[in-house]
Amino acid sequence: MSLEISQGTPVEISEERALTDSRRQMVLNMGPQHPSTHGVLRVILTMEGETIVGCDPVLGYLHRGVEKLGETHRYSQFVPWTDRTDYVAAPSNNLGYILAVERLCGIEAPERATYWRMIMGELARLASHLVWLGTHALDIGALSMSLYCFRERELILDIFETFCGARLTTNMMEMGGFSRPIPDNLPGMVRDFCNIFPEKQVEYESLLSANPIWLSRTRGVGVIEPDAAISMSLTGACLRGSGINYDVRKATPYLYYDRMDFEVPLGTRGDVYDRYLVRMEEMRQSISIIEQCLDQMPTDGPLSLTESPYVIPPHDSVMKTAEDMQRHFIWVIKGFSPPKGEVYQAIEHSKGELGYYVVSDGTPIPYRVRLRTPDFVNLQSLPYMAQGAALADVVALIGTIDIVLGSVDR
Amino acid sequence: MDANLLSSYIFAVVVLNVLLGLMAYMTYLERKLMAAMQDRVGPNRTGPVGLLQPIADGIKLLVKEDIIPKHADRRIFLLAPLLSFVLAPVAAAVIPFGDSITVFGHEVNLYVADINVAALYFLAIGSMGVYGIILGGYASANRYSLLGGLRSAAQVISYEIILGLSLVGVFILSGSLSLVEIVNQQSETLHLGPLQLPNWFILSQPLAFVIFLIAAVAETNRAPFDLPEAETELIGGFHTEYSGFRFSFFFLAEYISMIVISLFGATIFLGGTDGPIRDGVWWLALKAFIFLFFYIWLRTTVPRFRYDQLMGLAWKVLLPLVLINILLTGFIRLWGLGML
């Protein structure tokens, strides 16, 4: 009888074929043109039915060689490029780079300028979170949320426009402070925004926080274990949603964050819903920080370090004094040369720890500029979270990581 | 060919055309309402307050290039939108739009057909409507479309059951499957002590009504049950590969289904043409509009379900509820007839 079995070729063939699993699994190519991959992310999903068994993010569709560009531009020329990494929170990117270079040069901006930097940074965080909330909710199917969020973001962009003339890619920060005066109506606009926003935020939460469908779509989905979060070096809300207390503003305070009274929200379960709660709470804390800045800020005082060789001279004196004109000429034509050395400056970006590693060889052009963008690192957690999730969860997961492809691909 | 049949044919043509016109402005209404809910203006450039927008859309869709993907199953790809589009208005044939009226000396019934299995006929046509979606999804030779088709098949079968069972309570109470008969029963007045209520089945079957409402949303693939076409997941699902007027067929079919199922719900639960003063088709229109408003409202407000949650809702929540409802209704009916 054993002989007959060995003759039964059809059985053996089909058994061999079963091993390949070829037909049970379906490969779905999600992106790079997909409405909910937040740009040109491409995710190759292997699915059994609607369940994800394999998830493979493919990056680089928006790669522009930003780091290489940093090695070929003068220090101050690189600032606009940082705008274009995470374009929904451009001022924060500027800030991180400027702080790094300032540390390299050993200078520090005047107090008033520092406060304004903080205000702009927090406003950028708010703008970024609003974009995240709108698109995240949209991915999960709440259509109206994005429109409401963009309505409030418009107010922030108006403030940016009033401050520097640009709305999206602001190129706002400068070495040693701000070379232009602060418009008179700006503090009032910021105050108005701080008064309006909390009410609006209550509105968002009334639409989402207790909505059963929202809860069922976010709770228990995309759980990141704390140890996994650390081992994947996640930062920002992805890390704090898993309950780990790490916030650059608290851990290694920069600017005047050590003067501020604010709290860092931590999640308890590490799922999508926790990260949602954490970000919503962060927005409240940001408003509080902005208000504290406005209260503590000196009403008068210098905005820029006029005397430093690393700082562009103020417009007035360039027009009036020959030294300043020469300095201006050299600053613009040749740039400034920080002392030899290297520096790593991290700030708490809206998406996590944004780090700039700048190496100077004493020439006006950096030897190396390295960007540690938070969403690039955070994106590592997508395959981890997508294992066993449903297809519909993937868009929620991409949303909860809060990626901007400009920043991921650089 | 007798005059009765002829008047039926004429009325059918009228209903069909009215439905198509309504459907066009249904899209306008939806866009305007959504805009209002979302702090926007909505269409406002084409014609006064954008009133010509649907026509402009229609023209645009008709003149767009008709693309058939290279690997598509051509015949089915062409057949699927037609199937959807043809079946959607057919269900309206059994909706009674009122009693008969006299036109040019002929008595014309304000319904195309009064068959004694009208409600089941409606369900049957509804269950056929899913073919357009499944076949469209299959024929596109696109993974997203295939997934959309699969989702649609499972979803429609599940919610078809819920939809049908939610009506059983009404059938038990009315003792008939004919919509004309059901409307006639609802036009009686119910005396509850000093109160005089219309005998609408929403009052005697509130649970069934709620379940019907949910199942109807799912049956027409509308938010939050729009999984077969979820644009953020499946990029339109079954109609990803469709463009031009083939897409518009799917589009039309969806809106016509919405209108028809609204009319059906209004007929079954809200008394149809029965109203507090001067019964007539306007009451039916008003009630259907309430349904449609609810559809749009839902779409702007709630997020989308996940696939497994959707099926779980159908089988674990709605099915037991609707079975309990049938059981209770049956007992109450027997008790009312004095058989218990």
Added chain:
Amino acid sequence: MSSWLFLIPLLPLAAAVINFLFGRWFLQHASQWIATLAVAASFVLSIPVFLQIASDEQSISQHLYTWIPAGDFNIPVTLFVDQLTATMLLVVSGVGLLVHIYSIGYMHGDPGIYRFFSYLPLFVFSMLMLVLADNFLVLFVFWEAVGLCSFLLIGFWYRRRSAASAAKKAFIVNRVGDFGFGIGILLIFVTYGTIEYAGVFGQVGDATQTTITVIALLLFTGAIGKSAQLPLFVWLPDAMEGPTPVSALIHAATMVTAGIFVIARAYPIVSQSADAMLVIAIIGAATAFIAATIAVTQYDIKKVVAYSTVSQLGFMAFALGSGAWIAAIFHLVTHAFFKGLLFLGAGSVIHGMHEEQDMRKMGGLKKYMPLTYWTFLIGAAANAGIIPLAGFWSKDEIILGTWLGDQPIIMVVAFITAFFTSLYMFRAVFMTFHGEERFDAEQVHPHESPRVMTIPLVVLAFFAVTVGFIGFPPEDGWFHHFLDPVFPGMPHPDVAWSTIVLFAAISTVIALSGLYIQYMAYVKRSISPRGISELLGPLYKLAANRWYLDEIYDVLIVRPLVAFSMFLWRFVDAQVIDGTVNGVGSLVTYTSNQWRRAQTGLIANYVFAIALGAVIIIGAFMIFGSNLFE
């Protein structure tokens, strides 16, 4: 009244089913209350039935459903109550209720209690259905059902080897009687074409005298098994392995009297055959005498009571045989009470003595368990026929019946037996409750049983004293008139008052003499029991070894049977049958191996075969089956 008659058996059945299904996991000890309440309700329902029968003198019946509707042959399940049934109803449910109550105390803490309390109501149900049946088939079904319950309850402690084998013995011995009983019923059906009581009894005379005799004897065969008559009584003493309440209810009060009941029920048949009645009388008298002699020699308290039961059943049987029908039933009723009482009392003693049954290790228990003592004493006195207790009236009447039935020899035997009855009863009383304490006081601490056990004792004792007065005055009491319609055509001899008094006097003297002898032997110790036994020598040995009945059976029946079985096994089964089976098996294997080639595993081929078959069958039908080609 008749509309809820069905509740009487149904309630115990429901209790049995509930306890059986849910007892193990949910009810546990709560099962006892369900069973007790169900039987109590049954008892309460029986009272109005009895009262109605007593007042209307009309039998009532309730048709439940038709069990076997097969053309003309209909077996309806109908509940039928006449005077006899009503009496039995009260006895069964009443004693059953008391035993249930008693069992609550007796079985306390037994892990299998739910089993006990599902078997016990099941027995009550079966017994009630047995007496309520209105045809022989239903009677037979529940006849077997009570046998099954008896089996289950004897073997209740099935882990005990002796209990298991006693249960088997009871079951198998009963089979012998049931076999005859079944044939009797078949013969009734063959003879009369019906098995309903009314139909059969209406046309008894249509059959020949021989047939009637055979039927009567076959029915009595069943009674021999069930009611433990000679030679099939051996199972009953062994049945004492079961829990004592079971012995009281099944093996004293109710089930074993089913045989008597059936003979009484079949009165119209049996009374037609003088030969059969003579056989019944002789067997009954022999049973009564032999059992009584054995009882005198036993040391196990339960065995004494058990042999006493056999003896009393013999009394009833020869009463029937002598034509003292009512006296037999009367004795059945009184016996149910005092024998139930004796068993429960014995159980109480055993319970108080920590499961000790040997009377030689008892003695002097009177002061430890006074209530048990007094009730047991009443029961023993009733059994022994001490005036004016219940046993006196009925036993006296039976003896009188034998005289009236013109059976002087049996009468003499009855008197002798009555003497032995008195002997063994008071021997048990005195050995157990009087004299020095022979138990090990270190190990055993006799104590009175709990209230739940003694209350049934008191109730039964009350009835053992009073129930005899329903048959007073003898031959003319209320009970006689009540039962009279059941036995139509029975002669009513006029008995002179003087005869009654004479017989009563003789009975009393005999009973008191037994009492006196035992009092002298075990209390005053002026007579040595050992001396008497040595004096009697072989006779005593004969009685003590139960007349060697088990041994006789062993030689006559068991050994030949075993030998024959061995032959069947060794030769017929192993050689002939197995050889045939194996041969057929290898043949099948061989043909299958050939046929297996047709199995390609391709479903299409199978479908093709089906379709081909359809075509061929339709074609064949059209050619041969229709008129197309004719």
Added chain:
Amino acid sequence: MAAEVLVFNLLSGIAIVSAAAMIMMRNPVHSAIALVITFVNVAAVFIMLRAEFLAVVQIIVYTGAILVLILFVLMLVNPDELPDFHGARPMQQIFGFGLGIILLAEIAVAILTRTVVAEPGPWTEDGMAAVGGNVQAIGQVLYSGYVLPIQATALVLLAATIGALFLGRPDEDEEPTPSRRTVATISLAHTRGSDQDEIPALSSANIKHEAGDRDLIMARDADEFTSTPEDDQKGQQE
């Protein structure tokens, strides 16, 4: 009455042609569509035969449920490639068609030569109209004479449902697809696994109650939760 025959012939013609197309089509999805057409036409035939209810049931059950399920399975089990094994058995085709033709001939003979002996029953057009229509008539007959069979049918359906669930369940030997992560807890905030619902509240933390029932922990300092075991003991002693 010729119109009736004409309509019947038209319907049955389409039904037969599409049924034949069903077994001819190479692509099973096309077969399924052909079958849908057949079933719809059969439903129309049912209406002509005074069985409106069954016509609708036919559409709901066969086309609306069974065939949709078949399509579902077709798309699910074989999404990528169409079967390439079509028509590889000429002998079987010859035999199959041969048998079919013989059977058809036999049945044709049977039909043409049959003699009717039965009596017509009460459910004519008028009979049904008298009780309110086909649905009511079926209801009366079904629930007066066939109560037990319909209960049995319900049981069969239930059993089938359970059976389908059993067949459709994931393989037991297979590891559940999300390879579950075991957790070594190094979290600063809490100890937990993914399955742990209740998370012990932190004594030193400022717990914030959110709109739902979920809590957030609010940290004021960077090292608020990085306490060492010794600190914990101290805290307890205090």
Added chain:
Amino acid sequence: MNELMPEHFMFLSAALFIIGMVGVLTRRNVLVIFMCVELMLTAVNISFIGFAWEFSQLTGQIFALFIIAIAAAEAVIGLGIIMALTRQRDTVDIDEVRELRQ
């Protein structure tokens, strides 16, 4: 043939049944075979309903109703088996399934 005769539906029924049978015999895709079985069931239903119509009885319709119900159960189980089969064997070719032989 000016009137609808019983022969009409009987021939329709026979034709559909035989087409279904031929399909079962000749096709190899298990799903198509499944569809053919459904077709055969429907053909039987036509006969039942037709005879009910011919004799003005409802029994035939009742039987057809039961057949449809059982067909639904059969479909569920059958498709479940096919799903399990494809999951295990990765084929819908009925000739590759020769379990019956083992």
